[in-house]
Amino acid sequence: MGQNYKNESLLKNSVERLLTHVDLNLHQNLIKRLSTELGVSILECAAAISLLNQPDFYSKKNNGRKDADIAKTNISLPVLPKQRVVRYRLDVGLINKVQVDEIKTILVEVSGVDKKKISKVDIRNHYTIVDLPEGMAPDIFQLISETEIQNKKLNIKRVKFHRRFHRRNSKKNSNYK
Numbered sequence: 001m002g003q004n005y006k007n008e009s010l011l012k013n014s015v016e017r018l019l020t021h022v023d024l025n026l027h028q029n030l031i032k033r034l035s036t037e038l039g040v041s042i043l044e045c046a047a048a049i050s051l052l053n054q055p056d057f058y059s060k061k062n063n064g065r066k067d068a069d070i071a072k073t074n075i076s077l078p079v080l081p082k083q084r085v086v087r088y089r090l091d092v093g094l095i096n097k098v099q100v101d102e103i104k105t106i107l108v109e110v111s112g113v114d115k116k117k118i119s120k121v122d123i124r125n126h127y128t129i130v131d132l133p134e135g136m137a138p139d140i141f142q143l144i145s146e147t148e149i150q151n152k153k154l155n156i157k158r159v160k161f162h163r164r165f166h167r168r169n170s171k172k173n174s175n176y177k
Contacts, residue, residue: 007057014112022137054114085119085131091155093126098149103128106154110147111140129159 018024035045050057092098100121108115113133120131144156 010108011057013109017110017143018112021139021143083117084134085117086134087120087159088130088132089157089159090128090130091126092149092152093124093128095125096150096152098123098128102149103130106147106149107132107144110143111136 031042031045031049035042038045090103092103100123103121103123104115104118107113107118107130111132113136117133118130120129122129141156144154147154
């Protein structure tokens, strides 16, 4: 029960932040259209989408299984395509005594992104590189930038991809044999 309460509390905090800081009109219209087309209530439609997004939300309660109702009906969840990620830089690092779990927890609380979708966290001396799902709302990045860890603002910035090593000449140097 304790783990589920913690999950629900984190979800509630994330939803509350989204409701107060992000314009949800397009998503509200999508839910209304889906519920009308499927002939179900908005609540049932939202619950189905929640299950698609986080099928393991109550996995501790079900002894590691997927949601019990899915198992009974032999419905398999669709395999969603792997989400593209975007690399970001945070202005906290080893000198700020931060840890991976601490950064992930803050990102989940502030942005509402699923912890499993934070694919890479690389803590360096003065900064941290993190991969977040593509398509997050711009308002979320303002919230993340203002958030502090160890009294240091995260100040999130997108990192452009640069190939670190590349060959200037694709032909092998014939001087070495």
